[in-house]
Amino acid sequence: MTLSEVQFELKAPKGQFNKFGHYAYRSNEDILKAAKPLLKKYGDNLELSDEPILVGDWHYIKATATFTDKDGKQTSSTGYAREPLNKKGMDESQITGTASSYARKYALNGLFLIDDTKDADTNEYHQQNQQRQPKRSASKQQNNSLTANANRYKALVNEYAKITGSNFDAVNNDVKGIMQSSSDNGQMSKNDYLKKSIELVERMLTSAKQMKQEEQTG
Missing domain, CATH: 1.20.5 (Single alpha-helices involved in coiled-coils or other helix-helix interfaces)
Structure with missing residues (x-):
């Protein structure tokens, strides 16, 4: 199955809910959960990889999502997320893991053409609301x-x-x-x-x- 067909058929609703902020949001896992049955059904493949990069004084995680259809044609999309200096209650590995999850989510959004409406689990969403x-x-x-x-x-x-x-x-x-x-x-x-x-x-x-x-x- 071609990527465009998967993009059309894939449905990834916002399956997570933040009880404190009272909002629903879509996670990396929600997208993968929706994609896996289609990949299995049509014999396509999806790979995710991470790469740490340094931009100025900030550490970023660059995630790449690569879709390979059954005929071997590949299409890739990348996403970036910055590691915060610190995050209360998390050790360094958890901070990196969180950045990886966000970066992969953005890479998958781009790959599967998931709308760019600001999800409520992002800082940008909260900044917009505060403004x-x-x-x-x-x-x-x-x-x-x-x-x-x-x-x-x-x-x-x-x-x-x-x-x-x-x-x-x-x-x-x-x-x-x-x-x-x-x-x-x-x-x-x-x-x-x-x-x-x-x-x-x-x-x-x-x-x-x-x-x-x-x-x-x-």
């Missing part, structure tokens, strides 16, 4: 603030309209006219514009209440 989470939180906070200010503005305008015997649209248009005359209006964000509008209506409301009180006491 995205603050952005999502900041965006959510900004949206909440915008909604709160919009609701506050509407409530103040309605209160002012009620006191002065006007209506929302008329007051809102007056506020817009005053705001448009502001020199920094064009440089403000929507939320800042709302904040400034709220401050303006609050001053208008305070003045209207004072006038209303003076009329009642006079």
Whole structure:
């Protein structure tokens, strides 16, 4: 069977689960488990080899996955994984073994065209999540603030309209006219514009209440 046919037929779901992080991921063993029945069925062969290499001051494991079909045609793919300086709870041989497992996984991914969606057992996945989470939180906070200010503005305008015997649209248009005359209006964000509008209506409301009180006491 040709490699392209194996690539099409091979299914390697994410068979591992990290209970601490609550995510599923695909391991080197998952890929091999899916590949072995196809290799046996079609008389193909798969070989994996490792080679330690030094890049600058860092030690890497270079893994090579070589697929040989029944007609003798070979196709190879390589993967790399860096050995960490240390890893808590592991001796040196275990650190190298972990790097080998990762490197072989990446070599197999390339050989069998397994999608490059970031698996949750990689550092890159966690870095992506850490980068995205603050952005999502900041965006959510900004949206909440915008909604709160919009609701506050509407409530103040309605209160002012009620006191002065006007209506929302008329007051809102007056506020817009005053705001448009502001020199920094064009440089403000929507939320800042709302904040400034709220401050303006609050001053208008305070003045209207004072006038209303003076009329009642006079």
